[in-house]
Amino acid sequence: MSSRTVTVSSLKKASRLVRDAMLAVLPAPEDCSASFSPSFLRESVSIMKKARSIRRRTVVRQGLSAAAGFVLVFLLLFFSLNSTARAALVNWVREVTEHSALYRLFVPERPADTLPSCTPGWLPEGLLPEPQTFIGERAAGYTWSDASGGSLLTLDLFLINENTQLSVTDTAGFSCREVDLRGGTADLYTNGNQSVLIWTEDGILCQLAGICGEEDLLKTAEALVLR
Amino acid sequence: MFLLDMTEAGPGRLLFEEIYERYRGLMLHVALGILKQPEDAEDAVQNAFLSLLKISDRIRSADSPETQALCVITVRHKAIDLLRRRREYPEEDMTLFTPPVPGVPEDHGLAAALARLPDRYRDLILLRYDLGYSTKEIAELTDTTRAAVQKTLFRARRALEKEMEAL
Numbered sequence: 001m002s003s004r005t006v007t008v009s010s011l012k013k014a015s016r017l018v019r020d021a022m023l024a025v026l027p028a029p030e031d032c033s034a035s036f037s038p039s040f041l042r043e044s045v046s047i048m049k050k051a052r053s054i055r056r057r058t059v060v061r062q063g064l065s066a067a068a069g070f071v072l073v074f075l076l077l078f079f080s081l082n083s084t085a086r087a088a089l090v091n092w093v094r095e096v097t098e099h100s101a102l103y104r105l106f107v108p109e110r111p112a113d114t115l116p117s118c119t120p121g122w123l124p125e126g127l128l129p130e131p132q133t134f135i136g137e138r139a140a141g142y143t144w145s146d147a148s149g150g151s152l153l154t155l156d157l158f159l160i161n162e163n164t165q166l167s168v169t170d171t172a173g174f175s176c177r178e179v180d181l182r183g184g185t186a187d188l189y190t191n192g193n194q195s196v197l198i199w200t201e202d203g204i205l206c207q208l209a210g211i212c213g214e215e216d217l218l219k220t221a222e223a224l225v226l227r
Numbered sequence: 228m229f230l231l232d233m234t235e236a237g238p239g240r241l242l243f244e245e246i247y248e249r250y251r252g253l254m255l256h257v258a259l260g261i262l263k264q265p266e267d268a269e270d271a272v273q274n275a276f277l278s279l280l281k282i283s284d285r286i287r288s289a290d291s292p293e294t295q296a297l298c299v300i301t302v303r304h305k306a307i308d309l310l311r312r313r314r315e316y317p318e319e320d321m322t323l324f325t326p327p328v329p330g331v332p333e334d335h336g337l338a339a340a341l342a343r344l345p346d347r348y349r350d351l352i353l354l355r356y357d358l359g360y361s362t363k364e365i366a367e368l369t370d371t372t373r374a375a376v377q378k379t380l381f382r383a384r385r386a387l388e389k390e391m392e393a394l
Contacts, residue, residue: 008356011352034256051280
């Protein structure tokens with residue numbers, strides 16, 4: 001017979017046959033009533049103590065594994081269903097990464113007189129980046145719109161310095177309030193239909209405007225990656 | 228799951244305790260057949276249980292043929308180890324004294340060849356392919372390294388192929 005016929009499945013089948021034959025020639029366990037020495041019995045007590053200790057550890061380990069599994073499934077469900085939480089997590093991871101020494105070692109800091117590039121960490125559902133993003137030396141503009149092409153969100157970035165005078169005009173019909181944003185504050189203008197967020201950050205004036213709810217606008221602003 | 232294991236073992240009683248109670252007589256019988264001396268045989272049984280403890284979480288029931296085979300193979304291994312330590316048999320001697328397993332159907336070539344292998348090879352193949360233990364678990368059972376188990380398994384398969392050609 002060729003050696004090529006020794007496959008794992010044939011080996012499993014043959015092993016089972018040999019095991020059955022091996023056990024068949026031995027007496028049944030219940031027929032083996034042996035008497036053991038006192039030292040053997042003393043040693044048995046110690047072995048059983050070890051067995052109980054291992055069992056306890058195993059139960060604890062399995063319990064912890066099960067709990068960790070439940071937590072993981074819960075977190076996966078939570079983050080897949082809740083876009084706000086997902087955006088917050090992405091921001092947190094990004095902040096932790098950007099503040100790490102390793103990141104600073106490999107990614108040089110943006111020079112003070114240049115505009116950062118912008119990547120959205122989160123966008124309202126259905127919005128896509130427009131191809132005609134404008135990036136100049138002292139200003140940049142980004143547009144995100146839905147499939148119909150209607151402009152729904154725009155972000156304008158301007159380089160500013162200590163001499164820059166900021167004033168907001170044409171605010172008739174808009175109400176204004178201060179909101180917490182990206183570790184600082186921002187002005188939120190809204191007229192019920194359109195909302196505008198204005199804030200400054202690392203020498204940049206940012207203006208995010210959109211025909212969407214305040215909540216979506218704030219979430220988009222929080223998740224912006226400017227570097 | 229761990230809850231199921233505890234139910235199998237009965238309230239307040241470990242599965243391992245049941246295995247110990249059930250098979251220690253049989254294991255002593257096997258060890259005595261090899262070592263002849265009751266004190267040495269008891270040592271082999273104790274050593275076997277200490278090794279079985281290491282993989283006790285893999286054992287699912289006390290009275291299955293798989294558990295019985297595991298206990299028999301482990302105690303036989305420990306008994307032969309004791310013999311080797313006494314230098315009665317050199318380490319490289321694979322023939323030892325265990326006769327081929329009788330009662331294996333001759334028309335099953337591979338099983339017949341496996342039954343004729345030296346017990347050290349045969350036992351490792353049974354542990355790996357019949358009982359499904361990993362090489363790491365077999366190494367824990369036999370107090371050796373994973374690499375040594377892999378090497379012996381490789382040799383065992385080669386010996387098995389030779390045995391089949393001879394049939």
